[in-house]
Amino acid sequence: MTLKHSVGALLVTASFMLVGPLHAEPADSTVDELKRETRELGETLQKYGADQKDQAEDSINRALTALDERIAELEEELSENWDDMSSVARERSQESLASLREQRERVQAWYNELKASSASAWERAKKGFSDAYDALSEQWSETERDLTLDQEKRNQSI
Amino acid sequence: MPFSPDTIAELNLLSQFESSSGQAGIKVHKSGASPETVQAAERLFAKGLITRDDGGYLTPMGSEAVELTQKLQSILTT
Numbered sequence: 001m002t003l004k005h006s007v008g009a010l011l012v013t014a015s016f017m018l019v020g021p022l023h024a025e026p027a028d029s030t031v032d033e034l035k036r037e038t039r040e041l042g043e044t045l046q047k048y049g050a051d052q053k054d055q056a057e058d059s060i061n062r063a064l065t066a067l068d069e070r071i072a073e074l075e076e077e078l079s080e081n082w083d084d085m086s087s088v089a090r091e092r093s094q095e096s097l098a099s100l101r102e103q104r105e106r107v108q109a110w111y112n113e114l115k116a117s118s119a120s121a122w123e124r125a126k127k128g129f130s131d132a133y134d135a136l137s138e139q140w141s142e143t144e145r146d147l148t149l150d151q152e153k154r155n156q157s158i
Numbered sequence: 159m160p161f162s163p164d165t166i167a168e169l170n171l172l173s174q175f176e177s178s179s180g181q182a183g184i185k186v187h188k189s190g191a192s193p194e195t196v197q198a199a200e201r202l203f204a205k206g207l208i209t210r211d212d213g214g215y216l217t218p219m220g221s222e223a224v225e226l227t228q229k230l231q232s233i234l235t236t
Binding site (some may be wrong): 100106109112125128132134 | 181209214215217218221
């Protein structure tokens with residue numbers, strides 16, 4: 001049997017540290033802010049008990065809405081830059097965004113599970129959501145990095 | 159009721175996930191994996207236990223299934 005175990009878990013904080021310097025420009029302050037909020041949600045979620053379900057849902061809704069908007073922006077950027085990109089860069093960017101969408105869908109499935117969970121199932125659902133959310137955050141950082149690197153290459157070649 | 163070969167193939171595939179947390183995904187290569195494994199992945203996907211028909215990640219229900227599979231295996235092997 002040829003089963004290939006794919007990407008393991010990396011600490012989200014570590015991935016943010018790796019990506020941070022690439023987004024130091026003022027124009028990326030919104031992205032940096034979103035990264036901070038995303039990281040904070042991952043941390044604060046751990047503190048929510050089953051009796052704080054509404055608060056948890058509010059926090060998650062805000063974070064996911066902001067993240068969805070950013071994903072839409074990335075897709076738009078890719079579309080705008082498409083003609084200037086090499087076939088390799090196009091393929092890499094498309095694959096990266098596809099992985100990001102897959103992780104987003106996975107988070108949504110766990111979020112639905114979390115919303116429907118009883119008090120006794122809360123911790124299990126929260127753990128599942130947190131793991132999926134960490135993977136989404138990690139993939140988001142990778143996608144930002146992939147698209148930024150391509151942008152930098154094109155800028156240098158001009 | 160005995161486990162069917164199809165069910166056993168599905169249990170074996172579920173046991174390939176390192177943990178029920180779903181942090182790591184798996185990929186079933188259609189060119190290299192046995193037909194039983196390929197079909198098991200397709201059935202697990204159709205049942206909503208994994209995110210892709212060739213592996214992917216565990217869904218919430220798949221995560222629960224893996225937990226139960228691990229418990230069963232632990233009971234039967236101790």
